[in-house]
Amino acid sequence: MARSPGRQRAARLVFSSSIVPADDFREDVIAGLSLPRKALPPKYFYDAAGSRLFEAICRLKEYYPTRSELALTRAAIGDIARFAGNGSTLIEYGSGESMKSRLLIEALRPSAYIPVDISADALRQAAATLQRLFPWLAIHAVHGDFSQPLKIPMAQGRGRRVVYFPGSTIGNLTPEEAHAFLRMTRGQVGPSGAMLVGVDLKKDANVLHAAYNDAKGVTAAFNLNLLARINRELGADFRLRRFRHYAFYNAPLGRIEMHLVSLAPQTVNLGNYRYAFEAGESIHTENSYKYSIGEFRALAGSAGFRGEKVWLDSKGLFSLHGLIAA
Numbered sequence: 469m470a471r472s473p474g475r476q477r478a479a480r481l482v483f484s485s486s487i488v489p490a491d492d493f494r495e496d497v498i499a500g501l502s503l504p505r506k507a508l509p510p511k512y513f514y515d516a517a518g519s520r521l522f523e524a525i526c527r528l529k530e531y532y533p534t535r536s537e538l539a540l541t542r543a544a545i546g547d548i549a550r551f552a553g554n555g556s557t558l559i560e561y562g563s564g565e566s567m568k569s570r571l572l573i574e575a576l577r578p579s580a581y582i583p584v585d586i587s588a589d590a591l592r593q594a595a596a597t598l599q600r601l602f603p604w605l606a607i608h609a610v611h612g613d614f615s616q617p618l619k620i621p622m623a624q625g626r627g628r629r630v631v632y633f634p635g636s637t638i639g640n641l642t643p644e645e646a647h648a649f650l651r652m653t654r655g656q657v658g659p660s661g662a663m664l665v666g667v668d669l670k671k672d673a674n675v676l677h678a679a680y681n682d683a684k685g686v687t688a689a690f691n692l693n694l695l696a697r698i699n700r701e702l703g704a705d706f707r708l709r710r711f712r713h714y715a716f717y718n719a720p721l722g723r724i725e726m727h728l729v730s731l732a733p734q735t736v737n738l739g740n741y742r743y744a745f746e747a748g749e750s751i752h753t754e755n756s757y758k759y760s761i762g763e764f765r766a767l768a769g770s771a772g773f774r775g776e777k778v779w780l781d782s783k784g785l786f787s788l789h790g791l792i793a794a
């Protein structure tokens with residue numbers, strides 16, 4: 469007897485969380501603000517408000533990475549699907565709204581799709597939308613943090629394992645962290661596995677500067693939301709008007725740096741902790757590394773992958789690397 473569509477959906481979408489809502493956020497904020505050069509981990513941008521702001525960034529005219537990666541994926545989807553293999557188990561890290569994944573799911577018809585994201589709200593919404601769009605697809609959404617060793621529920625899937633990591637989220641890791649992450653995924657996909665990684669390319673610093681300093685101030689709001697989140701969740705008393713978004717391309721290190729700069733001498737309280745800021749002192753909130761094709765292939769090679777394919781958009785702004793286990 470045929471199952472009702474409602475029951476079918478319920479059976480095919482599983483949500484699990486490997487994040488213990490512990491004091492990690494508080495501890496990381498205290499540790500970061502206690503450094504001689506204050507810094508906060510970018511993974512904390514993504515509460516519900518931060519995920520919405522990031523989605524707004526993706527639609528800005530200055531923010532070319534999303535448009536470029538979508539265009540190159542559409543243009544090369546047949547080749548990308550052949551590379552990854554039909555019926556694979558598709559694991560996506562930092563899946564967010566799973567926009568690009570839709571193209572892959574249509575073309576690959578994976579045996580299971582396992583999106584992993586630290587933002588529970590974005591993940592739930594994306595998984596529900598995908599389940600409506602692809603009722604045949606087994607989805608196991610994992611609320612998790614990929615900067616730590618993570619167990620992925622592979623049992624649902626069959627076929628080759630393919631890790632998808634679009635958006636150049638790998639650029640938000642230091643090269644050392646990216647190396648550790650690639651080693652972890654190499655272990656997860658095994659000797660016959662593959663990986664598809666979206667990587668933003670080095671380019672004219674003016675183009676980069678505009679992408680992280682948009683005219684509407686959405687990137688500034690995304691950056692400042694980190695302080696708003698610390699106020700909301702940890703009861704700190706950051707005065708947002710006393711900090712300004714600052715982003716620039718650090719050419720020697722090949723990365724965009726985002727900072728929040730204190731506009732005046734001030735102190736900020738978080739529980740029993742008190743942090744003094746000088747005028748002009750900054751909190752370093754994000755790096756976004758840009759890699760040439762050769763640089764990224766060397767990094768992937770050092771972690772046990774071989775660069776087999778690379779696809780570019782027509783303007784040569786963004787790359788998608790097809791890696792296979794070496």
Ligand code: SAH
Nearest residue numbers: 511514562564585586587613614615634635
């Ligand atoms: N893949 C999407 C979204 C990129 S934004 C795209 O290409 O447009 C980065 C995504 O990674 C966000 O959804 C964010 O919540 C998630 N993320 C950032 N750090 C993370 C971490 N440490 N663990 C898991 N997810 C993380």
Ligand code: AVI
Nearest residue numbers: 525635636637640687755756
């Ligand atoms: C998610 N990540 C790749 C974005 C980037 O471009 O580094 C985050 C972002 N930060 C500012 N704008 C977008």
